[in-house]
Amino acid sequence: MTASNPAKPVKRSAYVPSLELVRDVRAGGVLAIARMISRAEAGYAEASEALAQIYKHTGKAHIVGITGVPGAGKSTLVSALIKAFASDGSKVGVVAVDPSSPFSGGAILGDRVRMNDAAESCQAFIRSMATRGHLGGLARSTLQAVDILDAAGYSPIIIETVGVGQDEVEVVTAAHTIVVLSAPGLGDDIQAIKAGILEIADIHAVSKCDKPEAAATISALKGMMALGTAKTDSAWNPPVLPVSSVSGERIGDLKDAIGRHWVHLRESGELADRQRGICKTRILGTARHLFQQKFNDEAGEVEKHIQAVVNRDMDPTVAARLLLGWDNEVRPR
Amino acid sequence: MTASNPAKPVKRSAYVPSLELVRDVRAGGVLAIARMISRAEAGYAEASEALAQIYKHTGKAHIVGITGVPGAGKSTLVSALIKAFASDGSKVGVVAVDPSSPFSGGAILGDRVRMNDAAESCQAFIRSMATRGHLGGLARSTLQAVDILDAAGYSPIIIETVGVGQDEVEVVTAAHTIVVLSAPGLGDDIQAIKAGILEIADIHAVSKCDKPEAAATISALKGMMALGTAKTDSAWNPPVLPVSSVSGERIGDLKDAIGRHWVHLRESGELADRQRGICKTRILGTARHLFQQKFNDEAGEVEKHIQAVVNRDMDPTVAARLLLGWDNEVRPR
Numbered sequence: 001m002t003a004s005n006p007a008k009p010v011k012r013s014a015y016v017p018s019l020e021l022v023r024d025v026r027a028g029g030v031l032a033i034a035r036m037i038s039r040a041e042a043g044y045a046e047a048s049e050a051l052a053q054i055y056k057h058t059g060k061a062h063i064v065g066i067t068g069v070p071g072a073g074k075s076t077l078v079s080a081l082i083k084a085f086a087s088d089g090s091k092v093g094v095v096a097v098d099p100s101s102p103f104s105g106g107a108i109l110g111d112r113v114r115m116n117d118a119a120e121s122c123q124a125f126i127r128s129m130a131t132r133g134h135l136g137g138l139a140r141s142t143l144q145a146v147d148i149l150d151a152a153g154y155s156p157i158i159i160e161t162v163g164v165g166q167d168e169v170e171v172v173t174a175a176h177t178i179v180v181l182s183a184p185g186l187g188d189d190i191q192a193i194k195a196g197i198l199e200i201a202d203i204h205a206v207s208k209c210d211k212p213e214a215a216a217t218i219s220a221l222k223g224m225m226a227l228g229t230a231k232t233d234s235a236w237n238p239p240v241l242p243v244s245s246v247s248g249e250r251i252g253d254l255k256d257a258i259g260r261h262w263v264h265l266r267e268s269g270e271l272a273d274r275q276r277g278i279c280k281t282r283i284l285g286t287a288r289h290l291f292q293q294k295f296n297d298e299a300g301e302v303e304k305h306i307q308a309v310v311n312r313d314m315d316p317t318v319a320a321r322l323l324l325g326w327d328n329e330v331r332p333r
Numbered sequence: 334m335t336a337s338n339p340a341k342p343v344k345r346s347a348y349v350p351s352l353e354l355v356r357d358v359r360a361g362g363v364l365a366i367a368r369m370i371s372r373a374e375a376g377y378a379e380a381s382e383a384l385a386q387i388y389k390h391t392g393k394a395h396i397v398g399i400t401g402v403p404g405a406g407k408s409t410l411v412s413a414l415i416k417a418f419a420s421d422g423s424k425v426g427v428v429a430v431d432p433s434s435p436f437s438g439g440a441i442l443g444d445r446v447r448m449n450d451a452a453e454s455c456q457a458f459i460r461s462m463a464t465r466g467h468l469g470g471l472a473r474s475t476l477q478a479v480d481i482l483d484a485a486g487y488s489p490i491i492i493e494t495v496g497v498g499q500d501e502v503e504v505v506t507a508a509h510t511i512v513v514l515s516a517p518g519l520g521d522d523i524q525a526i527k528a529g530i531l532e533i534a535d536i537h538a539v540s541k542c543d544k545p546e547a548a549a550t551i552s553a554l555k556g557m558m559a560l561g562t563a564k565t566d567s568a569w570n571p572p573v574l575p576v577s578s579v580s581g582e583r584i585g586d587l588k589d590a591i592g593r594h595w596v597h598l599r600e601s602g603e604l605a606d607r608q609r610g611i612c613k614t615r616i617l618g619t620a621r622h623l624f625q626q627k628f629n630d631e632a633g634e635v636e637k638h639i640q641a642v643v644n645r646d647m648d649p650t651v652a653a654r655l656l657l658g659w660d661n662e663v664r665p666r
Contacts, residue, residue: 048650055648140649147648272643279642279649283635286653287624295617302616309612310605315388315480316473316612317381320619326658 018050025152026057030125033152037127040144043137043293051144054151059275061093061155062262063146065175067197070162072183073207078160080248084255085156086122093154095145096128097138097161097171125154137289139170143282146174156258169197170285174278176271177261179203179254182221184213198224201238203257209242209250218242236264291324298323351383358485359390363458366485370460373477376470376626384477387484392608394426394488395595396479398508400530403495405516406540411493413581417588418489419455426487428478429461430471430494430504458487470622472503476615479507489591502530503618507611509604510594512536512587515554517546531557534571536590542575542583551575569597624657631656 018039024032036054039047066081068074078094085092127149129142142159149157159175161168172178180201198204204221206214221240239257243250265271295302305319314322321327351372357365369387372380399414401407411427418425460482462475475492482490492508494501505511513534531537537554539547554573572590576583598604628635638652647655654660 052648052651056645059645143649275643276639280635280639282649283638283642283652283656284628286649287628287657288621290650290653290657290659291620291624295620302613305616306609306613309616310608312389312392315385316476316615316619317623318385319616320623323616324620324623324657326623 022053037145041141057151058147061150063175065159065172065178067172068181072181080251082124092124093149093157094126181205183207184217204240355386370478374474390484394483396508398492398505398511400505401514405514413584415457425457426482426490427459514538516540517550537573
């Protein structure tokens, strides 16, 4: 293959070998981080070795998931939190997978990095993931982006995601501390209960606390927890915190609660259990994605097997085992 | 391994070799059918060869899925349909995966076959699948039970399933003709829309048509279809049929509509597309199940990989590939 291959144009001048990129990521180079996330997102084969290298240097960051139904005010809250953490000197990373997020504006192109006002003044790194065309790989590439920021020394790393859909839930449960944001008067408390995201909260935040309806939402959440739907396998009682992202009111309280939860996880020994659970979920999710990818990449091969099953030449189990690569030969008919 | 192995008691007297069982199934032996379904359900390794043999003799039956929210009256409708089809001389098979179904009474034991009044007088074969402990294999074993009845000469084969949950939807979309049952006044039209099962209907049935509220449900369904949420890739317009299973009223109309849809599929050529889609879904679902099963069966091996990922000795992609058996060695660190 030459550089003039019309199918795969390669800009030699822009190409940085993967291991060089790993070194630059670890040194905190913003361009290297952006490039590496783009390669992970595109699923380039040469990225996998670099990601394996990156992964060795992860495990230091505090990963914070922020979720809630659309309209709850997640992006505004994230902007306020960036400023609050940065004022302590933290290097904040943000990975947004909310398609309704303003951070996601440039995500369709897949390789754009947007820094908003908060980010620019605070040296935060904000990345939004494209939510289209991912074929179930969204959770995988989002968590790879978190790995890259982790290896680059960012902490906390905030994952912003809308709390609906299997992929999104898989992403947010990979966080150490999960903040579920509810907005008063949206009727979203019921939606969130349905989606099962209220139960996973380590911290409940109620936005727009200057609105009179906020009190009702706060007491509804407290009532729900008294009913025992909250996590019970822990000495941690999820606090319910009113916030106002616009005025910045009480954002400090939320920041402190996030920090307290991180201390709790480490001191109680719960962090080890959570790490184990996160790794298990990531392995399973990755395996599912790899198989789905194989199914899409090898369409001709898959088609042959489908036709064989249609024709009753083999049964679905034999076809599945062959496509998984677990058997090499078709049994004699 | 001996017969006295306490972990796996084997009743030698009752054991019938798999290929003998296949022969007996094809001859229509009721006991052989029941045994073979139990073996498929238990996931015995020796069943897979027999199931592969069975599969060659499938593809003759008309598979009818009946779904609807709990309380819609599915089981009563199925009983009425058994009688209606049997009166034409059909050998009706039923596989119920609805945990609230009265047919499922004995399903927990996994090897019981219950024939109710309708079944006994009509020579129908009714089987309910255990819905617990299946770890995602419910769709697979249910469709294997359908295969067994198909090879034994049953047609139509009715799959009764509650239209909630991924497994259940996977099962019902493996039918040639999908009947969605709605009951007036249950508020279930909204529930069914949410669950996405109304769109998959080839035929809408509205139960309890003697109730005054039935008219509203019927016009709501017709209105929905006018809005274009119904299938549009077909010359088939899903009819909306009022039925009363208790009085038997208009059950004949539903039976005729099911038969007309079967004729339509064959004459329009749509049957081939549908068969292809069914086989594709079954292969993907089976592969997912096989991997999940491996994950459970090889707990020690999986645990080692999880720990390696926790320790940052390998990344989730490497672990997933190793567990999939797609790589044999860990890359040098």
